Amino acid sequence: MQIKEVVSQKLNEKYYEIEHPTGLRVFVWPKEGYNSTYAVFGTPFGSIYNHFTAQGKEIKVPDGIAHFLEHKLFECEEGDAFTLYASTGANANAYTSFDKTCYLFSCTDNFSRCLEILLGFVTNPYFTKETVQKEQGIIGQEIRMYDDSPDWRVMFNMLRGMYKVHPVRIDIAGTVESIAQITPEDLYACYNSYYNLHNMALTIVGKVDVNEVAEICDRELKPCAEVDVQSHFPTDPYEVSEHYVEDKLPVAVPIFNLGFKGDASRRLSEQEIAYTDILLFLLASSTSPMYRELMDTGLINASFSYEQFEGPGYNSIFFGGESKDPKAVEAVIKKYIKKLRAEGISPEDFETARRATYGDALSSLNSVDTTANLTEDFFFSGRKLFDYFDAIAGATVQDVESRLKDILDTDNTTLSVVVGE
């Protein structure tokens, strides 16, 4: 077994990368002086994977199945994993996003027992008709909870406005109707295709010893054959589907999301992600003239935010917040994008943005959970975490200006608004 040490002198950080003989990729990131350990075991299978060919057989599954599978995997033949964790004191959980599902625990004691439980239940599925049915009530209430969340609704309405066919437009948990169709056979089909150690990753951060982890993996994991799976994503046109969508919910001030759809023909590099982060800070942070104008004219409040959103077959940039006049916000944002393109970036503004972006990124390594989840994210996206930090530190004005040429197409946007009743 190969244990590789990955070091960043600048960040004063070091982790180990193990290619385990079972095919599992393992990252162990000891943090000196920490008293807790955070472990996350993930697979690149999220809500967008609803159509695939596995071992020569084409399969279509109901919307929301990745999330449903996440819930059901906690069930074991002898009870559920939460009960097993109970005697360790650990805090266990899981989450499903568009492109991955992750199972996690945070513990301060009994680490080896916790890791055995995690590896055990994730590699031993147990689905029956009765347990599937029981879960429909619980997840049904999770879906209802999100139905009442204006932030969630405004985002999915925007995604549906931007993407015509790509499954990123589908709610992560599906709908009460779609999950009613899920059968144990569907769950096994997904599990057998995507829950394969060859494409999964385990990350452990905090109080941890790399040799102990290797030893537990050797003991608990069984070799498994690689599975041939092709995921099918319909190619979305470059253009957005709708420029404006509106919905009604009980809210005080209208809520908006403005999405700039971009080219998603390939995944972005560490440099492209880093330069975009610096650019967004320059354009829209509280230091920017754009933010200033939006505030002074009473168009936004402190809830204003922005982010890059990128995954298999989708790539866009969002702005969001509360505003009495979202269309006016859209106009101001577009005005400043054009202005920045025409006038270029000043060296002083650039330096402030570079430093702030660097500080933000670095502080994310403070916490064991953020560090672990970032590590999984970067691995599944085929990117290297330390390269991202180096790209921020080494960025130049030209790098960021050149990035601006490729993104934030002001003719290719969707404005989604939720107004009060």
Place this chain on the structure above:
Amino acid sequence: MNSMDRKQIAQGVNFSAVSDNRFKTMKISATVLVPLSKDTASAYALLTQVMTRSCEEYPDFTALSRKLSSLYGASLSGGVRKIGESLALTFSVSGLDDRYALTNESISEELSRILCSVIFKPLLQGEAFNSEEVEQERRQLIELAEGEINDKRAYANNRLLELMCGDEPYGIRRYGTVEAIKGVTAAELYSTWRTMLNRAHFEIFFIGDSSADTARAVFTEEFAKIDRNLFTLSTDIVRSADNVREYEDRMEVAQAKLLLGFRTGCGGADEGVTAMRLMCAILGGSAHSKFFINVREKQSLCYYCVSRYQRAKGLMIVESGVEFDNIEKTKQAVLAEVDAIRRGEVTEDEINFAKLSVANDFVSICDTVSGIGEWYISQLSDGRLLSVEEAIAEFNAVTKEQIVEAANKLTLDTVYVLRGE
């Protein structure tokens, strides 16, 4: 975590330094306690917003943001919350530790200075705050207060407390009312600020690897110029409820929120608080609690059903999100679990698992910069400060009899339902 160096630097002003080299960032926070009153809550909330927007040295938020961003994305934030029947105003700065600056500069000294400027040298026009700045923040605070309706879970919680504690200061919202926010003048803000400096209790925390000496000296010097005449802070703990009050609000929602507010008969510095906290954890504090196992897993009634002990005020709040048709059934299921503990139906496993879970949470908290400060601030109403180890030892000493006794102290005061038509 290293030990805390806590000194009183003026009457009612404690400065605590925690030296810790594990983190990339450092943080200085001032938690400022004043009595919670309907006449002043809105003024204090607005004051906190205005004070963290600008100060004499950085007279508008763009200048202040730029200064902070140039310090590697440092941040300044302010907020208000209730701790029992005190209003706690928080002013904090955080940023990269000096070791991680890309050039040689002392970020921590700069940040200490900025926090002092914000607290002691705000942007004034004679004996009033700058009116333009006040109007900007007034609009935003109104939007923030009105925006509470967007998050149905938080909204339902606020409604419950407002109805349950309508005759007590605890029923006041942290921002007061929208009407009161509209009425606060710039001159009134000035006198509120002076009152805060003269009469509030200050808890200042410095957490990081750099020396706290400069910050401590600057704060000591500033407070030496001020005549201190401390507020008396107290919280009235209602020992039991005479009868159950039921309220219902209707709104366009997909899921009903059901909340049960109990009087626990003990809180603050009372004996029995630790047993009550443990009892509450057994009921609904984890994924192996009675609510999770019986209300969620066995009966599939909900996605979440949790209990929280607000020990400063001696309340226990149970909350869940359910189908409209299941409101009564869920309420009975919750009460059945409370009755079970009252009858002594609680196993050694349940008790031990809850103890382990609590210990796990406590130890984990101190693996983050913010968590270290929070650990102590959350104890301000307890009348004493315990270390993590001391607190865990107290929990471990709680017996089954004390847990049953705690459950028997509960009286149901108010049931609140938010539902659709």
